[in-house]
Amino acid sequence: MEAKVIWKSSGLAFNGTADSGHFIALGGHDEIGTPNDGFRPVELLAVGLAGCTAMDVISILQKKKENVLSFEVSVHADREEEYPKVFTQAEILYHITGSGINPASVERAIELSNTKYCPAFAMLSKSFPITVRYEITEVE
Numbered sequence: 117m118e119a120k121v122i123w124k125s126s127g128l129a130f131n132g133t134a135d136s137g138h139f140i141a142l143g144g145h146d147e148i149g150t151p152n153d154g155f156r157p158v159e160l161l162a163v164g165l166a167g168c169t170a171m172d173v174i175s176i177l178q179k180k181k182e183n184v185l186s187f188e189v190s191v192h193a194d195r196e197e198e199y200p201k202v203f204t205q206a207e208i209l210y211h212i213t214g215s216g217i218n219p220a221s222v223e224r225a226i227e228l229s230n231t232k233y234c235p236a237f238a239m240l241s242k243s244f245p246i247t248v249r250y251e252i253t254e255v256e
Contacts, residue, residue: 129153132160158201161240162191166208168236172229173210173222180221185255186213203244210250217252226250 119134121142128144129151143154155163170189177184193206212222226248230237240246 127151127153158195158203161203162193162206165206165234165236165240165246166191168234169208169226169229170210172233173225176225176228177212177217177221180218180225182212182214182217182221184212184214184217187211203240205244206240206246208246208248210248211253212250213253213255215255217254219252222250222252 117135119132121130121132123130128142130142132140132142140160141154142157142160143151145152145156166189170187173189174184174187177187188211190209190211191206192209193203195201195203210222210226230241230246230248237246
């Protein structure tokens with residue numbers, strides 16, 4: 117994998133790109149006197165973790181023919197107060213809305229993602245504890 121950031125010639129504004137060819141804006145924040153004009157790089161670690169496991173879990177649930185109507189994965193990460201302000205722990209919440217969703221299917225999909233398929237989980241869980249939980253909202 118190749119990735120790079122390209123400075124936009126002012127402040128802390130960059131465009132990031134990788135093998136996919138897509139771009140994402142990176143930027144600073146008001147606390148350090150720069151415009152709030154893009155993702156902070158450390159935010160992308162949390163978004164990457166959420167996205168990696170989300171793609172695994174939804175694909176497994178679809179293969180199991182679960183009737184998922186909406187699906188959301190959120191990551192809450194605690195950080196050190198002092199620099200470099202690393203993550204100290206995180207929680208992943210999977211929220212599944214659907215009809216007749218089997219909790220055992222959800223648990224297995226999460227387990228497979230976090231033990232076999234998601235490289236972001238595998239890498240980050242070596243650095244800090246990550247807990248997982250899920251909520252199922254049943255609709256008719």
